[in-house]
Amino acid sequence: MIVALLLLAYAALLAVVGPYVVRRARWVERAPRLGVAAWQALSAAFVISLVLGGLALSVPDLRLGTDLATLLQACLTALRAQYATPGGAAIGASGAALALLVLVRCGWRVTVTLLRATADRRRHRETLRLLGSRHHESGAVVIEHAVPAAYCLPGMRRQIVLTRGAIEALSEEQLRSVLAHERAHLRGRHDLVAALAIGLRTAFPGLALFRAVSEETARLLELVADDAAASSTHRLVAAEAMLNVAGQPSPAGAFAAGGSGTGNRVRRLIAGVHPFGRARTALVSAATAALLALPIGIFTGPAATLLDTACCASDPAAPSHAEICAAMSMTRDCLPR
Known part of the structure; x- marks a missing residue:
């Protein structure tokens, strides 16, 4: 019961403190990839x-120091004892x-999200097959539209889409920077x-x-792609390119180079990003690992102690330390001189 209460209290703590930490963290601007991993670990820990x-x-909890057969028998006895009473059966059930x-709930909702995104991309690809043409230089699909826009469609048949207005603007x-941005989304399977x-x-x-994790993850994924675009050309070129294709939201299931939050992303590129040191990276990585290790350790700690006690129990028939010393003393006295 204590283990269960500790785990549920830890989940409640993450639910209360987690949004504040996610919203107030400023280091993620310098290490967006590490930030995505940290927020995903926070969700998984909950x-x-x-x-x-x-x-x-x-x-039920067990505290034993016997062999495996007795351990299994005690497990069955404890289970029967817990579920024999209405209160114990209600708690266990x-x-x-x-x-x-x-x-089931988490698996179902994630699966539904993936299936919906896949269906949206399939319908969009069918539209592109009718309206788009392959761009000979970049391999992107070009739509004859005057508004500058660029986005990508992840998945098995991933594609980058440009409008004619984007190519002309x-x-x-800048075009190389935009393509690097979209390829970073595809390569990292940000979908x-x-x-x-x-x-x-x-x-x-x-x-x-x-x-909070969902909104911040979407923002940080764009920052990851922005950094890839800046490294392919120059951060100021990437900022100019983003401004040229800004203001156009991405279709369902796609990632666009422009869209919401473009202003803050442009300011970040113009100001430059200071490298995240190795010490801070190691510290954040350790904290991220601890988020996941703590609930697992709380749950498996008693089991590990139980296993160690059951496997390493002392043999009552074995001689004690005092008996061994006495035997050795007698042996020395009986040796011929």
């Missing part, structure tokens, strides 16, 4: 804590239901990361934690 907390409620519900360097964040947000619609 889900893992709920699932393991439910499992801990459904299984509630824990198992909580774990199952969280797993962008210089050669899967975004789908996971959106799926968990819909799985827990009233929770501020997943709303």
